[in-house]
Amino acid sequence: MAGKDKVSLNVAPGEAVGVVAAQSIGEPGTQMILRSFHAAGISSLITTKGLPRIIEIVDARKRPKFPMMYVTLQSSIAKKYENVRAVWREIEEVKVSSVLKSFSEDLRAQTMTLELDKEKLTSYEITPRFVASRLEKIPGASVSQDENAIKVKIKREDMKSTRTAFVDVRDASIKGVPGIPKALVQQEADGRFYITTAGSNIAGVMEIEGVDKTHVYSNDIFEVMRVYGIEAARNLIAHELYDTMSDEGFTVSFRHPSLVADTMTHVGTIKSIGRHGVAGEKESVFARAAYEETVKHFTNAGVFGEKDMLRGVAENILIGKQISVGTGMVKLAIKKDDLKNVKAKE
Amino acid sequence: MAYNYELIPEHELVSASEAAKIAKKFRTPLEKFPKILESDPQAKKLGASAGRLIAIHREDPTGKYVYYRYVVKS
Structure with a gap:
């Protein structure tokens, strides 16, 4: 898809991209509830998959329920089981x-x-x-x-x-590395060995000799933010959302999880979507009150004399004004001089 | 699945005059741009102080584009 048809990927000004993203992720999400099942005993390492994983990412939990890592080894030793085993001994706590x-x-x-x-x-x-x-x-x-x-x-x-x-x-x-209670040596189709771990400690694993520092994967978003920065965390959020959905057999355009990730990392740290994050920290009183804890937001706004500039969508629906989305975003005005011409014609 | 290291896009420090131009282009004051903390590993690497702008050269399935983050105190 990349670069094939640039024009079709562009979005018209005023398009409600947030709603489109929410629906594009939410609709397949409803089907995931019905289809997901527990894969108990199938894989030796448990990770969260499907809808629970998506909820986990969007809620911005400080730690995933099942943190895990893939550790690739330097190509000189990756094919020798004995050497890989030696690295494994250094990793497992x-x-x-x-x-x-x-x-x-x-x-x-x-x-x-x-x-x-x-x-x-x-x-x-x-x-x-x-x-x-x-x-x-x-x-x-x-x-x-x-x-x-x-x-x-x-x-x-x-x-x-x-x-x-x-x-x-x-x-x-x-x-061993603190925070990694279990590690397993696994083999790829081309004969190279790699190590999967339960628990995540990127900095700890990278210190071990024989580990390929550029080929480490962790599913702990907050740890990735601490080690690699906010941009890497944003990309991990987007890719994890996208990958969990495609693993379940749903194709979503990458721009939707991408938008979610941008919204979550807008302030420089990771904020959850929801009451304690993005939705709860909106500028508008009405928008916050329309979401959850209505009375709390109104009383606080009354006590502290908050102002509402009525710029967003929710607050304008609430008071019955046209929302500033799509064609509602533009305002028409006429120059004073032109007004004379109009009157003259009549 | 992509390795964590591969998820780091190229970060570039934007000069003050260039930052002013970008702010004008988006018709948004720099303070309202997406933020990056001064303590962020990538910001530290560039030695960016609060008030500077960082250009991020992203590449994903939707194409290549430049994203901007405004450096703030942590």
Whole structure:
């Protein structure tokens, strides 16, 4: 479609592009409810798909429900499974709890005894010594290690903070990238391996050797904004909306999700569509009152003496004036001198 | 699916005189343009301070076009 017929892609001045975009996304959306089903157990990694994903994007959640990443590796190692496996080991986060066989807590003595699972340790290629060295980094902890048994003594003021400290010990990260509880090595059709992860940490993954920094994909829009900037986030919103719809078999013109993305990122950060975002921060009192929480907006406007310039669509419909859309946008005027000619003719 | 890095369009700092021309072309004061924060990674890269205009050279299925963002304090 690109560049094929430029004229047909142009939009006439005054066209209500927002309404067209809303309808073009909304109509297929209604069908998605009926068709979407749960793909439980089909894929090893769960991601949000279909309508729930679209709602998630438009609501601008701080984190997606299932954040995930695709990590591509440098072409020199991408075909060698052993090397890819080595990178994978660096990525997947291993916590103390995942190598534990058993543990016991003594709150009064403020000591915790951990027994590590030998098999799990070898599969992650970790030594008990390494685990102990990591636990020493917890403030106020003194660690003694003997074979697979580790004793941690924690100095805390009271029993409650001792308890939370014990939980922190089990939750402590030993190796890997924080925020990535699970990673999988997968293979592409051409034989190259790549890594998919549950959880997202772009900056953390990029620090690992062997990762192709320009070929990382994350579905966490806010994280993309922090790492790459607002324009990349805007493009991710538009593409995610477009891709989720085409995955379900609906073709939408790219300009519609594109407009949604532009509206959401207009202020330089990501705002949701809806009460707490774009719709709730409109300039016009009437437009806000027409949407949700009518009484609240009117009382606030009364108390603070807000003005309504009646420039938008909703407020003009409300008061029964012509809306400034399409032909309603232009105003006709006549020059004073021309008026004389008209009168003369009569 | 496109990789995140590929989603970053080319950013370009616009000179003050050029910015005034653009504002005139769109008949809109620069303050009403779409915004980009001073702390944005791409704005930092260009060293753009608040009050400048950044031209963004976008390319998507609808074609090639230039989008503008006005730099504001974060």
